[in-house]
Amino acid sequence: QVQLVESGGGLVQAGGSLRLSCAASGRTLSTYSVGWFRQAPGKEREFVAAHTYINSRTIHAYYADSVKDRFTISRDSAVSLQMNSLEPEDTAVYYCAAKTGYGVGRSPVAYEYWGQGTQVSVSS
Numbered sequence: 001q002v003q004l005v006e007s008g009g010g011l012v013q014a015g016g017s018l019r020l021s022c023a024a025s026g027r028t029l030s031t032y033s034v035g036w037f038r039q040a041p042g043k044e045r046e047f048v049a050a051h052t053y054i055n056s057r058t059i060h061a062y063y064a065d066s067v068k069d070r071f072t073i074s075r076d077s078a079v080s081l082q083m084n085s086l087e088p089e090d091t092a093v094y095y096c097a098a099k100t101g102y103g104v105g106r107s108p109v110a111y112e113y114w115g116q117g118t119q120v121s122v123s124s
Helices: none
Strands: 004-007 010-013 018-024 033-039 046-053 059-063 071-075 079-083 092-099 118-123
Touching: 004 092, 018 033, 018 092, 018 118, 033 071, 033 079, 046 071, 046 079, 059 071, 079 092
Parallel strands: 010 118
Antiparallel strands: 004 018, 018 079, 033 046, 033 092, 046 059, 071 079, 092 118
């Protein structure tokens, strides 16, 4: 069982930045592909970005078109999501998720483990 903990959410004005972090309680995320998803009120959970094992030695970063060039996913001891040029449309609860196996997962069903979520609110 992998317990994921997100941190770094908050309230920011449009054009501002936030950095989210996802860590695994008591273990490393180094062998898992990790994705970030978000869910706004009344909407389905949507893919934001993923740091994904393509094979045993290769990791790629993938982004939703809506965040490409604004958000950056990175990994050290945790998996972080740097969010720049935030827009009111980015307001949502952001979740990190982890999965085993190879290949990008853009659907929530691809992921086995989920964090509790962190609120990101962007004011206009």
